[in-house]
Amino acid sequence: MREDLLSDDLFGNEAGEDEAKERLSVYYLEKPENNIFFSTKKKLQFVRSRKGVGKSALLNYAAYKLESECPYDIQINIKASELIALSDPKDLTALELTNCWQQRICTRINVELGKKIDIAYDDDSLTLVETSELTGFKGRNLLSALADRLSLKIKSNEIKINKLSSANNIELLKRYSASEEIKVWLFIDDIDATFTNTEENKIIVSTFFTACRYLVNDVKNLNIRASVRTDVWTILEDYDEALDKCEQYMLDLKWSTSDTGKILAKKILTYFKEEHPLDVPRLYSIDKDEIKIFNLVFSGAIKWGDKCVPPHRAIHILSAGRPRWAAQLCKIAARDAYSKYKDAIASGNINFAMDEYGKYRIADLYKEHSHQCTNLKYLIEIFRNGKKYYRTFDLLNFIENSLNKAKITIYLDGNAIGADKNQLAHFLYRIGFITLRNDEYNKALGFTRFEDNPNLLLPVNLNNNDLWEIHPSYRNVLNLKE
Missing domain, CATH: 1.10.10 (Arc Repressor Mutant, subunit A)
Structure with a gap:
């Protein structure tokens, strides 16, 4: 239907972290070289790419996979700003900042554990957050160590219990303390969201990665996944030689022309199976029927210079291999096709879209590299x-x-x-x-x-x-x- 061209779901959510995990899991393109990021055997992994390539989507998808595979593990999905807000990093040395990052991360886990055992924090109990220490965590089960800390606070009446008997809370604490199998998965996005190339910013962000490495080595059952922009990492690794030891945990995320085609085809097919399940052949295969899937939305090949190329090839070039940019371009072209009473996107619609699309790209260029x-x-x-x-x-x-x-x-x-x-x-x-x-x-x-x-x-x-x-x-x- 022509109205499908106006649907925001046709080409997926441009912000990977905002897409519903269940829907993302249907159309996300897995690549063998990226599977290490999902491995339950790897305690620490970082992902590196330019803006718009899909770092947030990868974190979101990894969280979904691990939630399915490890349903009893604790998952914490946060923006780095949530950690930064927990304390003031000014005038600290690199060693102090590394320790500060570790305290922030453990503090955030404390808060999450408090939610799991139904503890409500009052103003006084924020001392738990402010005085969170790493001492005594090394070599211990993470949940046991944190549960012990909470237990002490409960005994000293610094935490109030919500509508649960003390016996129930004791049992909860016992289960958490006794379990050696339950793990914590911490997903941290946008560590470099407001990064500027200053001495203060460089030392703050670079020490985060070292802190993560120290923590997963010292604390049992803690697993961390985090993201960083390629351009920011280039600056940081020249600044802080300690990051050489983090390079082994780094995944470079990138997509080929063929990958872009598969990503677009999976998004389109997912949408039509949801919205028009009786009109789309159930046996469509991404590998065998890619052209048929594109023909649901595009009117054949796209004119490129004196050649005609498959839609995904032109879109891959124009989006510089970034799925977010590809989605933006397709949505603008789709709206133009609809406004001109077309049932599918043609070369002219993509050409028309380039003015509006170019304004987004030049603005992104300044934001990403200023x-x-x-x-x-x-x-x-x-x-x-x-x-x-x-x-x-x-x-x-x-x-x-x-x-x-x-x-x-x-x-x-x-x-x-x-x-x-x-x-x-x-x-x-x-x-x-x-x-x-x-x-x-x-x-x-x-x-x-x-x-x-x-x-x-x-x-x-x-x-x-x-x-x-x-x-x-x-x-x-x-x-x-x-």
Whole structure:
């Protein structure tokens, strides 16, 4: 039905953490290389990617899987801001901050355990939060240690019991203390949500990862999963050598062109099976019937230059391999198709969507990378009304001449010395503003991204035959020409 094009569920929720776990579990694309994140044998795992690639969705999906496999374990899903709010980290050394993070994490578990045994905290009992200590936890069962602490507080009347007899609470505490099998799974998202490239921010965020590593080694039955942006991690690992020991627990999350196709197809098929179960063949397979599934929403192939390509290939390029961006683009194009009385999305609808879509992308670019680059807007704006393509040396000269003319100096990654044209070009490549043209169909994206080859555009390997393009998602909003 044409009205399906207006449904927010057709391409899934753009925020992975907001999607219902049950629905996410139906369309989430599992990849063998990501399965380590779900393993009950791994106490500590981090996931790293750019914004919009799906870190929150992965955490959400992992929580769902582990809840199904380990229904009696305790799960705590939080934003990092909930931990930061529990104490003041100012003027602390790295060791003190590491200890502070550990205290915050254990405090949060204390609160959750209190909920499980139906304890209500009054103002006085917040001393439990403020004085949470790690001493005595090492080598012990986590729930037993925390239950002992709560038991002591109950005996000293610092915690009030809600509508349960003391016998019931004692039994609850006994069960928790005696159980060696129950585990705590802590899922922490957005540790770098408000990260800026300052000394204070770097030490606060970097010590979080070290604290997690210490805790899972010292505390039995505690398991942690957390996320971080790729660009933030790059800054942190150069700043804090202790993070070298965390690298082994890091999963790099990324999606190929084929993956994007499967993700879109699974979302579309999930929606139609929910909304039109009698109209969609139950035997549709993501692997065998992908074209048929796309034809439920798209009117055939998408025109790309002088070629026609499958819808997911064009969407993958325009979304830079980020599922959130892909969902946004598809929703804008779907609304345009509906407004023009079309039953499916065509090339013209995607082209029309690029103006609105480009505004989202340029805003995201500034939000995601301004902490790495002072005057990032000025650096991007020199390209406005300019060309889409540059050979290597034309690109370098254009950057240098434009900034000299405007008398602007750009600083990267907290350096006190202004960046030169080579450093700025490589930075634009690093953040995905420019990509290397690649016309071979089987190569990733039709473009080479920084993730594919981070060593391009360095002074030692400059090649003037390379053709650098402003990424297609930015072209309309910057009014770029052929």
